Amino acid sequence: MKNRGAFMTDLDKMEIRDIPMPEPKEKEVLVELEYVGICGSDVHYFHDGRCGSYVVDGDFMLGHECAGTVVELGEGVENLKVGDRVALEPGITCGQCEFCKSGRYNLCPDVQFLATPPVQGCYENYIAFPENMCFKLPDNISTKEGALVEPLSVGMHAANQGNVQLGDSVVILGAGCIGLVTLLACKAHGATDITVVDVIPKRLDYAMKLGATRVINGKEVDAIEEVKKITNGAGVDKVMETAGSPFTIKETPFMVKRGGTIVLVGISAQETVEFNFAQIMDKEPEIKSVFRYRNIYPQAIAAISDGLIDVSGIVTHEFDFDNIQEAFDCAINNKDDVVKAVIKIK
Ligand SMILES: [Zn+2]
Numbered sequence: 001m002k003n004r005g006a007f008m009t010d011l012d013k014m015e016i017r018d019i020p021m022p023e024p025k026e027k028e029v030l031v032e033l034e035y036v037g038i039c040g041s042d043v044h045y046f047h048d049g050r051c052g053s054y055v056v057d058g059d060f061m062l063g064h065e066c067a068g069t070v071v072e073l074g075e076g077v078e079n080l081k082v083g084d085r086v087a088l089e090p091g092i093t094c095g096q097c098e099f100c101k102s103g104r105y106n107l108c109p110d111v112q113f114l115a116t117p118p119v120q121g122c123y124e125n126y127i128a129f130p131e132n133m134c135f136k137l138p139d140n141i142s143t144k145e146g147a148l149v150e151p152l153s154v155g156m157h158a159a160n161q162g163n164v165q166l167g168d169s170v171v172i173l174g175a176g177c178i179g180l181v182t183l184l185a186c187k188a189h190g191a192t193d194i195t196v197v198d199v200i201p202k203r204l205d206y207a208m209k210l211g212a213t214r215v216i217n218g219k220e221v222d223a224i225e226e227v228k229k230i231t232n233g234a235g236v237d238k239v240m241e242t243a244g245s246p247f248t249i250k251e252t253p254f255m256v257k258r259g260g261t262i263v264l265v266g267i268s269a270q271e272t273v274e275f276n277f278a279q280i281m282d283k284e285p286e287i288k289s290v291f292r293y294r295n296i297y298p299q300a301i302a303a304i305s306d307g308l309i310d311v312s313g314i315v316t317h318e319f320d321f322d323n324i325q326e327a328f329d330c331a332i333n334n335k336d337d338v339v340k341a342v343i344k345i346k
């Protein structure tokens with residue numbers, strides 16, 4: 001067994017090196033990784049050296065959306081065995097703080113999240129990881145789908161935060177990867193009328209393929225007017241903002257129905273964003289936000305296994321580990337085409 005890892009050594013520069021084989025500690029398993037996705041955050045770190053307030057300092061391994069096979073058990077591992085295929089939830093939390101204790105562990109201030117500086121990621125062959133953050137995949141889920149449980153969890157948490165229900169009308173702003181997994185999650189929650197808004201025709205095509213009721217190209221028409229037309233002026237039950245653009249964030253209060261819910265999923269590069277609170281005071285909608293996800297992996301895996309959610313349509317590009325530089329170049333240069341690229345590690 002030989003371990004190799006891919007490190008960004010400079011902006012836009014990736015290098016694969018031999019690295020030591022990790023040893024699973026108590027209650028950890030050694031996982032041979034098979035697929036690791038490329039997240040928008042990975043691309044930001046790679047190209048800009050930062051994502052929000054997190055800054056890359058020195059050689060850094062990216063990657064956090066991963067799945068593989070258990071090849072060795074540390075001491076005291078009880079629930080997994082060698083040969084189990086698993087998806088890794090990439091945030092290890094303290095388990096002691098008020099947020100962990102109340103089940104809202106995604107808010108734990110001491111979280112160690114893969115590929116969030118200074119915590120290294122997992123573009124590597126082998127990783128030692130806590131057993132309780134490795135979720136067993138049923139036979140009918142591939143490790144490629146397993147790697148997509150992570151982004152899907154963001155969409156499912158968004159649908160949970162919005163309390164999306166049977167019969168809901170939903171607008172999803174943004175049809176990138178997170179917009180599309182939010183679409184899948186809203187459908188699985190029973191939303192029956194889903195409008196997806198983006199400015200890139202190819203992404204709108206993907207949204208239609210994945211089950212949107214209709215799409216709006218925000219470059220061609222005024223999306224607010226269009227939503228008003230569709231709903232006879234009432235607005236929709238749930239507005240999910242996944243683009244993270246000041247422009248679309250600003251649109252949300254004009255699209256939501258009175259008493260509806262706005263869910264903010266996308267992170268704007270601009271910290272302060274103009275927002276019409278007169279609309280909010282008039283309509284009394286709830287405003288919810290999303291930070292990663294919590295307690296979702298088991299449901300996400302069950303939903304994929306059951307066929308309720310099909311994530312396979314999200315992957316548009318696949319690269320071998322040796323071509324990871326090319327994969328990142330592609331994600332940067334063909335932004336409009338790439339919904340989700342995955343690295344085949346094994
Ligand atoms: Zn991700």
Ligand SMILES: [Zn+2]
Pocket residue numbers: 093094095096097098099100101105108109110
């Ligand atoms: Zn904690």
